[in-house]
Amino acid sequence: MRFKHVFSIIGPVMVGPSSSHTAGAARIGRVSRQMLGCSPEEAVITLYGSFAETYSGHGTDLAIIGGLLDFDTDDARIPEAFAEAERLGMKYDIRVGTGIMPHPNFAEITVKGGGREATVQGASIGGGNIEIHSINGFDAGCTGNYPTLVIAHHDQVGVVAAITNTVSAAGLNIGFMNVARKARSGDAMTVIEGDRVPSGELVEALRRLTSIENVSIIDVR
Amino acid sequence: MRFRTLSELESLCRNESLTIAELMIAEQARETDEPAEAVIRQMSGYYQVMKEAVSKGLAAGTQSRSGITGGDAHRVNEYVLAGEPSVGEWAGKALAYALSVSEVNASMGRIVATPTAGSCGIIPGVFVSSQERFGWSDEKLVQGLFAAGAIGYVIANNSFISGAEGGCQAEVGSAIGMAAGALVELRGGTPAQAVHAVGIALKNTLGLICDPVAGLVEVPCIIRNGLGAVNALAAADMALAGVRSVIPSDEVIGVMYEVGAKMPMEHRETALGGLAATPTGLKLTEQLKRMKK
Incomplete structure (x- = not known):
């Protein structure tokens, strides 16, 4: 839809x-x-x-x-x-x-x-x-209909799990999610459309994870 | 949302004894996890913007940024007030009010996209004139906007609502279907009758191309909004009288998709064909280019 x-x-x-x-x-x-x-x-x-x-x-x-x-x-x-x-x-x-x-x-x-x-x-x-x-340069596949986390990271085992665990621990429900990479073991990006605006603490917690390059928030509702 | 088609929408309403508006409010509140009051408050704000746009555009001085259009809402309104319009007083008012909102849009004024800015006059034209005629409260009209939104949601997800994708049938056509269905519900018709009104209305705009002169949302968009409001009243009347859309409304929406997908690029909001490419359309485009320099 x-x-x-x-x-x-x-x-x-x-x-x-x-x-x-x-x-x-x-x-x-x-x-x-x-x-x-x-x-x-x-x-x-x-x-x-x-x-x-x-x-x-x-x-x-x-x-x-x-x-x-x-x-x-x-x-x-x-x-x-x-x-x-x-x-x-x-x-x-x-x-x-x-x-x-x-x-x-x-x-x-x-x-x-x-x-x-x-x-x-x-x-x-x-x-x-x-x-x-x-x-x-990464496929994003998001709509701006929801507060969106855009996380640049490295493509390696466990990064996406660490991201979703951190998001889950903050009590934020994930509505839609897209993971893209440019090359194996290279740069990657995870885009998460959630049900409310991510808190400052959540953004900080995500930034502290290993292999995370950058975290941005899109909110144009 | 629990519905993808108009027939699903209609059967949900029937099984749960809800109006289309009531169902849409509940679905929306669940989707955004907000109380129904918050959702209704947001829509009430939108209705106020629509009413402001109607009154703003009826003033004599409205002029588009290009200077090609403006003042027609005022002209039509004066004519309706002064005499005996052939379509009758109330259809005349719906016509004037729809023109008004579209002219405000062309002047880069504030409007609500319903479902788009190119078609932003039709729902306010039908709603504000009907409110005056029947003495309805704002709250009732806000319910009507949810009914219109539910219908538009189905059209948008099964076909298109942008001229660049599917031509004017997707914008003005969708708005007429939404306004017609909502008006049926506002006047006490059943969800089934409202759904028939959508099909009746959409059949009359299938194939309508998007051919704005100089790429501006003015010619022919403003006039199509005015006539669209009158068509919506007529489609609602047919459905309330018991006329059925023999081809079910969901199938008509499917035809809109089929026709839009096959429409040449020149007729999908590129201003390269249709009225935009007539000798006069091209002349106006040239004049505007010179003015800019």
Whole structure:
């Protein structure tokens, strides 16, 4: 089931004009910011398919920049997002990509800031709902419908068990989970969609586990 | 959610003696592990946004960001108030209110996606005009939004709700089906009648392409929202009169999927075909490009 509940059909509250090209785009931008973990200093945004053909009329560019500035879908500042980005010194480059992508409304966003970098690929599937296809090159398969833990780690025996044990000890129920690796015994990523926002203690406990590189939280509900 | 199809939704309601709205509220509360009151409170907030958008767009000055559209909701509303609209006063109001919310959307104003922004006028148009007509409370209309949401949930998961995936039938078509089914329930019809209204409505929008001029959610989207609201009233009336959807509504949703999956890319929100690619559509696109420079 791609759409999980009633508020993914009635909602979100948003500024127009398009739920997929404006609200969904803002959410993909916001996910990218949350993966970076701070306000981006630079962003490269590549738009594909219907996003690429019609972004200007729909304010897709404004919405993604708005998301990168942490604006929610109904933030009245979205139409002024370029000016706001300039004021905050955020550089951005909006490009049009070619090629076959997994969905007609598709964007790739690379953000840099605080000495870090993150790349997110996402699709906007209608009504403001999104699918995050990849994060930093790993298949992600999450929706932004739930508070989401994104854990970068090494691919080795017992890491996923240690993660789920720690999550379970914190009393957090796992709704959906995706594990991906780039190569055997190489870098891996576990994405967990849970039923509530992970506490600071849980994030710290996960960071203390061996073989864990980084822990981020996505919350764009 | 315990239902994947409209027929499952209808039989759950029948077996448990619940309205579609009551069932949806209980299912939603379980899904997000919140009390029913919290879920209802969130939806009440959404209904207020819809009502604000209706009144905002009826004011004379509404203009889209591009300047191509605006003011039609005001025009139609004045015309309805002044005389004898052929569709009657109340369908005339549903028409004006739906246009109004869509115009607010085109001006980058605040709306609720129902199920999308491109189709955000239809449910408020039907709901707010019916509220005025029948003197219903906000609480009743909020129940109606849950019924509409349950119907949309089934359509979205078995077909599409975005123009880029399935054309305008997926956006405006879905919204008309949702509004029609919800209106049947609001007027005291059974869940079975509500489900028939969905099928009746959807049959009339199968194949509708998404062809926005210059890629803007304006032409023809705003007009389709206005006419969509009137269609929803008619589909609800047919179902309440006892008309059945001979092809079951779930099968009609399956046809929407089949047609959308085969729709050429030019007719799925890329602005490369349909009305967007007419001589006038192209001329408007060029004018806007020049304005930007």
